[in-house]
Amino acid sequence: MFRIDRASNGGQVNTEGPTTQPPQPSWSQNATLPDATPNPETPAGSRAMTESESLLRNIKEGVLSGFVGHGTVLSGEATFKGMLRVDGHLSGRISSQEGTLIVSNNGQVDANVEVAVAQVYGTVTGDIIASKRIELGRAASVTGNIQTPALVIEQGAIFEGTCRMLQFKESTDKQHKEETSKFSSSNVPAKNDPVDLLNISAIAS
DSSP, X not given: OOEEEEOTTTTOEEEESOOOOOOOOSSOTTOOOOOOSOOSOOHHHHHHHHHHHHXXXXXXXXXXXXXXXXXXXXXXXXXXXXXEEESXXXXXXXXXXXXXXXXXXXXXXEEEEEEEEEEESSEEESOEEEEEEEEEOTTOEEESOEEESOEXXXXXXXXXXXXXXXXXXXXXXXXXXXXXXXXXXXXXXXXXXXXXXXXXXXXXX
């Protein structure tokens, strides 16, 4: 509380008692406050969204023919066409002549694998034979022997086993056909060609 007395000397104002000043804000009125709204476009959120959208797109387009979800445990023989993605646990045997096997970061495969393309980002225990290529991501862990004509290993991947580099199946088949054709044309006489009896008798004697 304070009291105001008007004196006769020019109307000056005297105050008695303590005076209090209203608190001043420590920030300016023109300053902008930080946005407390969470940003949905965080790296983890955006990555999860991208993986989910990619998975849904592959399912709708029919590219993904098989999917083992996270927390799912399957045991047996899996034969597929197109693409098989493993986010859970799959054990047994996996085979596909032209298919692609994808083992995600959380995926675990305890099986012998024989596919065209194997993309491993999780854990695989078993032998892998890929007719086209094998890709090991930075979080991949493979224990077993692998055979493939093309191998890609990112830094950080763990591979324990032996590796055998193969030739592409197409080039191998073509080379085999060329060698067979060359051998048959050079060593086998034509049907109407006369046989050299002199050479035969000389060899016999």
